[in-house]
Amino acid sequence: VTVDDVHAAAARLRGIANQTPVMTSRTLDGRVGGQVFCKCESFQRVGAFKFRGAYNALALLREREPHAAERGVLTYSSGNHAQAIALASSLLGIRATIVMPDDAPRTKIAATRGYLGKGGEVVLYNRAEITREELGARLAQERGMTIVPPYDHPDVIAGQGTVALELFEVAGQLDWLFVCCGGGGLLSGCSIVARALGESRVVGVEPEAGDDACRSFETRELQSVRDPQTVADGARTPSLGRWTFPLVLANVDEMMSVSDGELCSAMHFAYERMKLVIEPTGALALAGLLRVARERGVAVHAQRIGVIVSGGNVDLDRLADFWALGREWEASA
């Protein structure tokens, strides 16, 4: 995947994906001692950057393999990728099957159904009876559908890279770029752009409980983690992928992890001072920056810093729990 693929993705997404705002905050700048540019994918369609990769992958499938596109696509996800594929397939007139666990939040199932177009279907399964991979593979074969994975796919990665492209367009040169990391799709895509366009130090940030990417980065061997318990539900992926791992190794300068308390404290800051509704995973990059500012203040002093806020699909009934976690951490820090 090269920066040319990202540029091509940007052309495909023009007028379809939102050109999300880059927000600044004098309070944040004061706290960090540098100039911070937050690219807010919480304002993206379906509430997260995932729409970019999903749309790019499906648009390319239709261009390159029209017959496959006619048979439709399938994905398994209970998160933002499910909604992204649902909306992208609907916009492109491609049938989609979304495999979701039957215990997924009703609001997520309803939202996914709401985005689906004609011929689209949500298939629910019982986690105790079958894995999503087994069911997904079987259905895809039966229906002749193409599986579109949530991150480990070159066209998905190129789509996610457009986030960084737009950030650089608005903010200009950046000394640092902080990006959250689950499966590494957003991080790979953005790091390709950062390498091609400038000299930013690219930092990937993941939750402490799921620090597989940090360990993979350090050992240069793919490590994994099983069902990590973290509030950052978008980063509970078991490991980087076949495509994303080499890209992260090649283009990322540093990997770090943050605790859930630290994450919730950063999230509270975003709500209180920046007036942004973001999900826990969306606060990973900000939490990483705040950690670096605390521990290595001079390193970010007077620097230009990009922070990618990945999404805003939070369960609003859980906010009080998140604030409590954040306060606990602040009291102990």
Add this chain to the structure above:
Amino acid sequence: VTVDDVHAAAARLRGIANQTPVMTSRTLDGRVGGQVFCKCESFQRVGAFKFRGAYNALALLREREPHAAERGVLTYSSGNHAQAIALASSLLGIRATIVMPDDAPRTKIAATRGYLGKGGEVVLYNRAEITREELGARLAQERGMTIVPPYDHPDVIAGQGTVALELFEVAGQLDWLFVCCGGGGLLSGCSIVARALGESRVVGVEPEAGDDACRSFETRELQSVRDPQTVADGARTPSLGRWTFPLVLANVDEMMSVSDGELCSAMHFAYERMKLVIEPTGALALAGLLRVARERGVAVHAQRIGVIVSGGNVDLDRLADFWALGREWEASA
């Protein structure tokens, strides 16, 4: 106060106030059946539109009465106006005294102190011992300070009007403009602009418990309400003012009120679907629009609609209460 005063205020605020974003939402458009443009003053400095009027009034004082400006300004407020005067005075190098009740939330007192510049002071008083007007008047006389009221002042009104000016610049002609109403500063200022620039139907929206402006509008005589109990703490003002009442009568087309439950339901919509952190008062205009769409759907169908989101300074620990109120109302509606 004329639209020329608003244009002059806009020139004064250029590069100092934030040019806040105008956000759109396909979900909102779908629900209303029209095209909605939300001007988000939650992203304004100090988190609310109040900064505009405060800065304009203080800048004009310094221009017109430099000696008075040298002696400083005083205001009484426990809300967004206090922080607005604190920041504006600090930026303009004017001493400010802010009178606040000693039971105001510590975070608000701390935030106000944080914005104050050299020579600035927060004076706390005990509500049981003295009224803020008495103490304010006494201190202003002792210190030779000019009192800057929160809404009933022509320069404050002209400053608030710049919100509508920026909205029209971005959104173009609007068929409807929904604005919240407490003391009527924002509503007067914006209605002057709407009258001068186009043919928008201007609707003022206030909380049901404090429907003094609705009654004043209907009877064309100034009505007041005593300490109304509503979650919209920015609209708990007793009545419109000597300046704002005639302006509202002259330029506003319709006044309406919404219940707290309705307000909280609209607020939840803004968080969930638009990813905006807003305060209850900030959701008044949106709640008004949703009511009109529900009850007179055809009136907003295919129309271009402006909604002013006035601020985002919410107590994040109270969100769960607000969601509960909103759900209760939705269940009963």
